[in-house]
Amino acid sequence: MQSGAGDAKVREIVAFTATYAAKHFALEESHMARVNCPVAIQNKQAHAQFLKRFGEIKAKVDAGGVTASVSIETMRELSTWITTHIKTIDTQLAKM
Numbered sequence: 789m790q791s792g793a794g795d796a797k798v799r800e801i802v803a804f805t806a807t808y809a810a811k812h813f814a815l816e817e818s819h820m821a822r823v824n825c826p827v828a829i830q831n832k833q834a835h836a837q838f839l840k841r842f843g844e845i846k847a848k849v850d851a852g853g854v855t856a857s858v859s860i861e862t863m864r865e866l867s868t869w870i871t872t873h874i875k876t877i878d879t880q881l882a883k884m
């Protein structure tokens with residue numbers, strides 16, 4: 789944002805996340821189901837919520853462009869995802 793690249797970068801992140809997440813989530817959910825992972829349902833629900841939140845962010849970008857508010861929201865969503873979901877839910881698959 790400070791260098792003026794915030795708009796393009798946020799658009800890139802939102803577009804990448806939408807396509808990558810959908811593919812990755814489907815693969816991860818199939819692996820969890822296959823090994824009867826105890827957090828499989830919780831994982832699937834969290835994925836749906838994440839995709840919904842990013843859909844909302846994308847809609848904001850499409851409607852009003854990349855504002856400072858949207859940039860911060862994007863960063864927070866991704867940071868929270870990494871520090872909560874990946875560390876607590878996704879790592880359960882590695883234990884199977």
Ligand SMILES: [Fe+2]
Nearest residue numbers: 816831877878
């Ligand atoms: Fe996950």
